[in-house]
Amino acid sequence: xxxxxxxxxxxxxxxxxxxxxxxxxxxxxxxxxxxxxxxxxxxxxxxxxxxxxxxxxxxxxxxxxxxxxxxxxxxxxxxxxxxxxxxxxxxxxxxxxxxxx
Amino acid sequence: xxxxxxxxxxxxxxxxxxxxxxxxxxxxxxxxxxxxxxxxxxxxxxxxxxxxxxxxxxxxxxxxxxxxxxxxxxxxxxxxxxxxxxxxxxxxxxxxxxxxxxxxxxxxxxxxxxxxxxxxxxxxxxxxxxxxxxxxxxxxxxxxxxxxxxxxxxxxxxxxxxxxxxxxxxxxxxxxxxxxxxxxxxxxxxxxxxxxxxxxxxxxxxxxxxxxxxxxxxxxxxxxxxxxxxxxxxxxxxxxxxxxxxxxxxxxxxxxxxxxxxxxxxxxxxxxxxxxxxxxxxxxxxxxxxxxxxxxxxxxxxxxxxxxxxxxxxxxxxxxxxxxxxxxxxxxxxxxxxxxxxxxxxxxxxxxxxxxxxxxxxxxxxxxxxxxxxxxxxxxxxxxxxxxxxxxxxxxxxxxxxxxxxxxxxxxxxxxxxxxxxxxxxxxxxxxxxxxxxxxxxxxxxxxxxxxxxxxxxxxxxxxxxxxxxxxxxxxxxxxxxxxxxxxxxxxxxxxxxxxxxxxxxxxxxxxxxxxxxxxxxxxxxxxxxxxxxxxxxxxxxxxxxxxxxxxxxxxxxxxxxxxxxxxxxxxxxxxxxxxxxxxxxxxxxxxxxxxxxxxxxxxxxxxxxxxxxxxxxxxxxxxxxxxxxxxxxxxxxxxxxxxxx
Numbered sequence: 117x118x119x120x121x122x123x124x125x126x127x128x129x130x131x132x133x134x135x136x137x138x139x140x141x142x143x144x145x146x147x148x149x150x151x152x153x154x155x156x157x158x159x160x161x162x163x164x165x166x167x168x169x170x171x172x173x174x175x176x177x178x179x180x181x182x183x184x185x186x187x188x189x190x191x192x193x194x195x196x197x198x199x200x201x202x203x204x205x206x207x208x209x210x211x212x213x214x215x216x217x
Numbered sequence: 218x219x220x221x222x223x224x225x226x227x228x229x230x231x232x233x234x235x236x237x238x239x240x241x242x243x244x245x246x247x248x249x250x251x252x253x254x255x256x257x258x259x260x261x262x263x264x265x266x267x268x269x270x271x272x273x274x275x276x277x278x279x280x281x282x283x284x285x286x287x288x289x290x291x292x293x294x295x296x297x298x299x300x301x302x303x304x305x306x307x308x309x310x311x312x313x314x315x316x317x318x319x320x321x322x323x324x325x326x327x328x329x330x331x332x333x334x335x336x337x338x339x340x341x342x343x344x345x346x347x348x349x350x351x352x353x354x355x356x357x358x359x360x361x362x363x364x365x366x367x368x369x370x371x372x373x374x375x376x377x378x379x380x381x382x383x384x385x386x387x388x389x390x391x392x393x394x395x396x397x398x399x400x401x402x403x404x405x406x407x408x409x410x411x412x413x414x415x416x417x418x419x420x421x422x423x424x425x426x427x428x429x430x431x432x433x434x435x436x437x438x439x440x441x442x443x444x445x446x447x448x449x450x451x452x453x454x455x456x457x458x459x460x461x462x463x464x465x466x467x468x469x470x471x472x473x474x475x476x477x478x479x480x481x482x483x484x485x486x487x488x489x490x491x492x493x494x495x496x497x498x499x500x501x502x503x504x505x506x507x508x509x510x511x512x513x514x515x516x517x518x519x520x521x522x523x524x525x526x527x528x529x530x531x532x533x534x535x536x537x538x539x540x541x542x543x544x545x546x547x548x549x550x551x552x553x554x555x556x557x558x559x560x561x562x563x564x565x566x567x568x569x570x571x572x573x574x575x576x577x578x579x580x581x582x583x584x585x586x587x588x589x590x591x592x593x594x595x596x597x598x599x600x601x602x603x604x605x606x607x608x609x610x611x612x613x614x615x616x617x618x619x620x621x622x623x624x625x626x627x628x629x630x631x632x633x634x635x636x637x638x639x640x641x642x643x644x645x646x647x648x649x650x651x652x653x654x655x656x657x658x659x660x661x662x663x664x665x666x667x668x669x670x671x672x673x674x675x676x677x678x679x680x681x682x683x684x685x686x687x688x689x690x691x692x693x694x695x696x697x698x699x700x701x702x703x704x705x706x707x708x709x710x711x712x713x714x715x716x717x718x719x720x721x722x723x724x725x726x727x728x729x730x731x732x733x734x735x736x737x738x739x740x741x742x743x744x745x746x747x748x749x750x751x752x753x754x755x756x757x758x759x760x761x762x763x764x765x766x767x768x769x770x771x772x773x774x775x776x777x778x779x780x781x782x783x784x785x786x787x788x789x790x791x792x793x794x795x796x797x798x799x800x801x802x803x804x805x806x807x808x809x810x811x812x813x814x815x816x817x818x819x820x821x822x823x824x825x826x827x828x829x830x831x832x833x834x835x836x837x838x839x840x841x842x843x844x845x846x847x848x849x850x851x852x853x854x855x856x857x858x859x860x861x862x863x
Contacts, residue, residue, distance in 0.1 A: 156681070158436045159309075163604075163681055165440040166305035168344035172441065179469065182478040183571030187469075187686065191344040192374075192458040194465075194686035196567040198574065201681040 140175065140186065140197075140205035148176040149207040156204045164205075167195060175207065246295040246411045247328055248287075249320060251352060252336035253345050254302030255687050257364040260394035261336055262299040263699075265403065289408045297407075298330065306351050310604045320355060332411040334403065336362040339369045339376060339391070340459045346447045347440075349385060357414075359387045360406045366391040367398070368688075372459030380454040462688040465560075469686070472564050482568045485556065486587065492548050493591050493622065500544030508537035526736070527724055535720025539712050539774050539826070542592055543705060545622055549591040550704045551697060553584065558692030567684050576664045577671030579603065579682050582612040586663075589619030593827045594712055595704065597834055607675040611667050613834060614844055617822050618663035620656045626776040627818050628655055634799035635811040651815070658819045662851065712826045719773040719825050739785055744769065758817065758856040759810030771823045778823075809863040813856035821852035 143149050151173050154161045168191050169175070176189045187196045252258040266285025283299040300319055301312035315324075322329025335352050337345035342363070352359065363369075363378065378389040388406055392399030471477050512533045519525040556562045562584060570580030581603045588596035596616045603609040632648050641650040671677075726744040728736045739745060748766035755765050763785045771778035779798070786801040802811070822828065822845045831841040 154437065160678070160681060162307050162309065162436065163304070163683055165437065166307070166347070167683055167685070168347070168444075170441050170444050171437065172444075178466075179473060180475070181473055181567050181571075182475050183568065185567065185571065187473065187567070189461065191341050192461065193341045193344070194469075196563075196570075196682075196684040196686055198570065198682050200679070201683075 138207055138209070139203050140177070140188075140207050141199055141202040143177055143207060143209070145177050145179060148174055148210055150174055150210050152206045152208050154204060155206055156201075164201070169195075169205070174210070175205075244413065246331040246413045247298060248295055248332045248334060248407060248411055249298045249300055249330035250334045250336065251300050251316065251320070251348070252302060252362075252364075253304055253338070253348060255685065256302065256336050256338040256345065257392075257394040258302060258336050259299060260696075261334075261362065261364065261392065261400065261403065262297065264394055264397055264400045265407075266297055287404070287407055289404075291408075293408070295407060295411060297334075303348070305348070309606075311601065311606065311609065312604075330357065331414045332358040332360075332407075334360045334362060334406075335387075336364050336392075336394075339363040339366050340372065340374060342369075342376060342456050343447060343451050343458070346451065347443060350443055350446070353385065353387070358410050360403065360410070361385065361387050361389045362399075362403060363389060363391045364394050367393040367396065369459050372462065373457075374459030375455060375457040376451070377455045381450065384450045384453060465686075465688045468689050469564070472561065473567070478564075478568055482565055485561070485565065489549065489552050489587060490590065492552050493545050497545040497548040500548070501541050504541050504544060505537075508533065508540060512537070523728065523736075526728070527721065530727075531720045531724030532717060534780065535716050535723070535773055535777070536713060538777055538780070539716045540709070542622060543708065545591050546595060546708055547701055547705055549588060550595070550701055553588065554697045554700050555692050557584075558690065558696060560687045560689040563684055563686050567686070570682055570684070574679070574682070577667045578611055578615075579605065579608050579679075580684060581682075582608065585612055585616055586619055589616045589621060592621050592623070592708075593617045593619070593824065594830045595708055597827065597830050598707070600834070605680045607671075607677050608680075610835065610840065611670045611675050613831060614670060614840070615663040615667050617824070617827055617844070617848065618659045618666065618820070620659045620819070621775075621824075623775040623824065624655075624818055626779050627771075628652060628815060630779050630782075630799065631802070631811050631815050634802045635806075635808045655815060655819050658816065662820060666847075715826045715829045716773055723770050723773060739766075745785075757860075758813050758853070759807055759860045760814065760856075761805070763805070764810075764814065768817075768823070771818075772825055774826065775818060775823045809860045812863045813860040816855040816859045817852045819852075820848055820855050822848040 138149075140149065140151075151169060151171055153171055154164060154169070156164070173190060177186045178189045178194065179187050181187060181196060185196060185199050186202045187194055189195075250258055250262055262283065262285060265287050285297045285299070286294055287297050288294045298319060300316045303310075303313045303316045305313065306317050307313060318324045320330065320333075333352060333355065335348065337348070349361070361381065363376065363381075366376075369376065378391060382389045388410070390399055390402040390406070392403065394400065472481055512529050515529050515533065516525065519528070553562070556565065566580035566583050568580075569583035573579050573582050582600070584602060585596045585600040588599050593616050596619070597613050600609050600612045600616065603612050632651050636648045636651050639647050641647040645653075723744065726747065727739060727742045729743045730737060730741070732741075736742070744766055745762065747769055748762035751765045751769070752760075752762040755768070760768070763782065766785060767778035767781045770781040782802065783798050786798060786805070806814070828841045828845060831844060832838055835841065
């Protein structure tokens with residue numbers, strides 16, 4: 117039995133105004149960020165969630181693929197995304213990682 | 218290890234229980250091996266059972282359900298089921314559905330497992346443990362295997378298994394499936410803690426989902442809450458994630474470089490082509506000789522009866538025409554195996570994704586489409602790595618447009634017969650240009666079809682493309698060898714069955730109606746009658762009944778038309794067969810009709826093996842029938858236009 121009523125976007129508390137408008141696609145390489153929310157319908161967000169792209173996780177874009185798609189480091193492994201997906205990931209810069217890398 | 222292969226047909230065969238008796242399966246416990254892709258699940262499976270199957274770095278490659286027998290010194294045995302690698306239980310992908318169905322005991326003829334072995338890559342422990350909670354909800358005896366623990370420590374990571382055992386309430390062992398360390402502890406668990414559960418218990422319906430049972434939370438919150446619990450557990454276990462693999466960093470710097478990346482990618486594609494079309498040729502010639510020689514030997518040994526004719530002209534010729542592709546497929550799979558096991562294939566998929574995305578496919582489709590240049594059958598099987606169901610169907614649908622090597626003999630014959638060996642442009646001759654044109658035609662048709670499909674039947678918003686990039690590893694020859702054996706076995710079994718049947722049917726059609734002297738001349742046979750029946754339909758393409766017969770026989774495999782035309786035009790098999798056949802064809806057909814025939818072959822799905830494998834992979838006749846009709850229509854229109862243009 118399906119129990120959940122799924123909301124269109126991410127944490128119930130974070131209204132759209134509150135979400136910072138920085139997207140993963142705009143983050144420079146080697147800048148560690150924290151994922152704030154995923155601006156995708158649940159069905160589309162599920163594969164991301166399964167691979168650990170959860171609000172609160174730390175992501176660091178390591179390099180760009182030749183086609184300009186980001187390759188990120190998450191939980192010590194490398195994950196390639198499309199830039200279209202990266203544009204749906206709202207993130208915030210973690211101050212202590214400002215000059216890391 | 219006593220015959221694991223025969224065993225695999227048993228408890229978990231595709232059509233339910235068959236080889237193993239019900240009594241047998243009832244007595245033996247079933248243990249399911251679960252884990253995310255690339256966690257080393259298949260390697261552990263091989264270590265435990267001795268049954269071999271594909272091992273690779275390419276995420277999602279283990280799709281076939283595999284069962285192996287684990288035997289203990291005291292004579293007891295149990296069945297180990299190797300489930301596909303999954304990231305979760307959303308049942309969004311084929312792999313996840315298979316896994317969920319097996320675990321829930323919903324696969325016909327397969328009992329739900331009595332115990333579980335969950336294997337995770339300890340270098341990515343926190344993320345991978347997300348699978349634990351849904352698995353524990355099944356309330357079965359469970360062993361948690363922390364694989365690649367050697368790599369974790371090499372790269373400066375750490376985890377303590379004691380607290381993990383305590384918090385999760387399951388046994389935990391550390392292994393390195395690659396070196397085999399710790400595997401004996403898994404065996405100990407299987408020997409000591411696994412028994413057949415009472416029927417009521419193991420068959421009670423369970424549901425596996427990503428969202429915990431009875432919790433009414435939005436999905437993201439459910440995931441986040443689960444992640445928080447997992448984090449608490451791993452923190453308690455002192456988990457320290459490993460540093461990045463320095464070697465992989467350096468290699469990626471080149472292989473994913475803006476300039477070098479695509480160049481290496483192209484070089485790899487060229488290398489694979491070169492291997493299929495140059496290096497495999499001597500081997501194929503060898504197989505051809507062997508089939509021919511053994512056929513002649515049979516002819517000379519057996520008495521001249523209908524049976525000899527069936528065996529030599531039917532079965533031998535038919536099966537031989539397909540077996541000849543085996544060397545090519547082996548060479549192809551060797552190279553693809555090296556690419557997968559080394560970790561490059563995941564990078565290639567990322568590079569290809571931009572291109573593929575534009576036409577409505579995705580990066581993972583690159584591997585099956587490349588394989589399609591050798592043979593569509595293994596390529597369609599390889600399409601299982603495409604996670605999204607619609608993308609997978611689209612990939613399967615366009616794969617037969619890739620110029621498979623069965624088309625080459627047909628192309629070679631017709632081009633040699635009708636296209637003069639004259640310069641076309643610079644150093645490129647007209648014949649080479651024609652061949653390139655046909656390859657190009659296939660690509661254009663594939664792109665157009667993918668584009669069309671994704672806007673009609675398989676219309677969907679694009680799903681996120683996520684590709685894990687595993688660390689680079691040196692492929693092991695043993696694993697490559699095992700895979701080649703496995704793959705060639707699958708190819709021969711799947712294709713052999715179809716070709717065997719079709720060959721016998723076609724042979725029978727050449728034997729009737731009988732005359733006083735025995736079988737009729739081919740122009741009087743039932744096969745010729747079929748040719749005459751379809752002649753009105755193909756007349757607008759400039760084809761006569763003889764070509765019609767060739768089109769019918771080529772349904773077995775495309776290149777069979779060469780042999781058929783040879784027989785019909787009464788060319789004696791004198792060794793110069795194709796040379797004489799060219800002359801005969803040049804007289805019998807107009808050049809325009811020949812170009813029409815070339816285009817017909819570029820498009821039409823003249824391959825029953827492909828149809829059969831499509832039916833299997835799409836789970837019904839809908840897609841193969843649709844595809845056969847679509848490609849036939851395209852072929853007909855293409856040939857129709859060509860005859861009028863040229």
